Amino acid sequence: MRLVLKNKYFLLRHGKTIHQAEKEDIVYYHPDDNPACALLEKGIKEAQLAGEVLKEKNIDLIFSSDILRTKQTVKIVAELINYDLEKVVYDVRLRDVNWGIFGGKSEEEAWAYYNNNMMNKFELSVPQGESWNQCRERVVEVLKEIENNFTNKNILIVSHGDPLWLLEGYIKGKSNEELVFGKNRKKDIKTGEIREINNQTKK
Numbered sequence: 001m002r003l004v005l006k007n008k009y010f011l012l013r014h015g016k017t018i019h020q021a022e023k024e025d026i027v028y029y030h031p032d033d034n035p036a037c038a039l040l041e042k043g044i045k046e047a048q049l050a051g052e053v054l055k056e057k058n059i060d061l062i063f064s065s066d067i068l069r070t071k072q073t074v075k076i077v078a079e080l081i082n083y084d085l086e087k088v089v090y091d092v093r094l095r096d097v098n099w100g101i102f103g104g105k106s107e108e109e110a111w112a113y114y115n116n117n118m119m120n121k122f123e124l125s126v127p128q129g130e131s132w133n134q135c136r137e138r139v140v141e142v143l144k145e146i147e148n149n150f151t152n153k154n155i156l157i158v159s160h161g162d163p164l165w166l167l168e169g170y171i172k173g174k175s176n177e178e179l180v181f182g183k184n185r186k187k188d189i190k191t192g193e194i195r196e197i198n199n200q201t202k203k
Contacts, residue, residue, distance in 0.1 A: 002171065010059070011195040012195075013189055014065075018037060019037060026106060027102050029103035030098040031098075032069075037067075037069055039072045043069070046191055047192060050073070051079070055081050060154050061089070062083060062156045062157075063094065063156070070160070073158055077158070096161070101127045101129065119176065119177070119180060132162065139163045139170075143171070164195070165188075168189075172197075
């Protein structure tokens with residue numbers, strides 16, 4: 001069952017980086033590559049397009065991951081919607097999922113740890129990393145704090161693919177099986193994509 005939310009949410013994934021281009025099959029280091037992974041020109045354009053869409057949404061508050069690619073996305077969006085960057089709340093709990101020892105390695109090698117079964121990643125964390133359940137727990141903490149502190153606000157959350165996928169699934173009451181095999185599966189959230197969620201009534 002969907003949550004009954006007091007606010008309207010806009011979930012935005014950061015713009016495209018080299019990991020969605022030349023390094024598509026390489027896992028990010030955590031919390032970031034060294035040097036930090038920046039937006040590509042395509043990613044900048046995606047952020048600009050997102051900002052143009054959000055101009056009409058009357059954003060009251062912005063919460064974001066504190067990693068370079070999300071900060072760059074936020075900066076572009078904030079300028080376009082005339083939002084004061086000083087008011088952005090950067091939260092480490094909105095960072096990407098931590099792949100631990102598999103940072104910088106191939107996705108093939110990382111998924112072999114889970115016997116190529118995505119369901120295993122919900123419960124099993126990698127060495128020096130975390131599971132999907134742990135990632136979901138921290139982003140849901142952020143959501144709960146926002147819900148406790150604000151009402152009837154339009155709130156933008158800028159984060160990464162896995163955290164946003166897990167957060168949206170939580171809000172919509174999706175099971176782990178639905179997240180992996182259903183319409184709201186992981187690959188559907190694209191860079192620069194906005195998901196608007198207004199669950200003020202049960203469904």
